[in-house]
Amino acid sequence: MVTVSYWFFSMRALAEFALQTLRDLSPVGSGDDPHIGLYRASHLLFLNGQVVEDASAWKPGDQLGISNPVPYARLIEVGILRMRVSGTDRVYQQAETIIRSRYGNVIDVKFTYMPVRFTSASAATTFRRIEGKDADTRASSLKEQPALLITQRFAA
Incomplete structure (x- = not known):
């Protein structure tokens, strides 16, 4: 008797895991x-460069990206903005390692810096509400933000 096992891969589940990993690693701030x-x-x-709520529209060949548009995201990543709790810098680099250890046999994940560009009015409006009304601050903060780029690995 032969047993065949099939492992189903869900990019949606991976995206949820990646986002939760980033949230778990993220510094929260203090009372003041x-x-x-x-x-x-x-x-x-x-x-594929457009802000989405989840990865349900993903199909083979697409690229998922995760980034954080807050102006101090890069400072947290490189360790300049020190938190009271150690280990809260290099959030995206730590997440890359964790995601790769869990899904590395089916995906490629790469830490990089990328500009955050909003391709939908609702995403841009949400960011303006978070960041305030100073357009110069918003523009300068989005030049190069820490990011993870995720693509599916295909068997040769």
């Missing part, structure tokens, strides 16, 4: 911080 939890709540999912 006017934006407690803003960084943790601001990780955005992109599908």
Whole structure:
């Protein structure tokens, strides 16, 4: 008797895992911080460069991206913005390692820096509401943000 096992891969489940991993690793702030939890709540999912709520529209060949548009995301990543709790820097680099260890046999995940561009009016409006009304601050903060780029690995 032969047993055949099939492992079903879900990019939607991977995206949820990646976002939750980033949230778990994210610093939250302290009692005197006017934006407690803003960084943790601001990780955005992109599908082929467009902001999406989830990865349900993903299909083979598409690229998922995750980034955080808050102005201090890069400072947290490189360790310049020190938190009271150690290990809260390099959030995206830590997440890359965790995601790769769980899904590395079916996906490629790469840490990088990328500009965050909003391709939908609702995403841009949400970001303006989070960041305030200063357009110069918003523009400068989106030049190069930490990001993860995820693609499916195909068998040769």
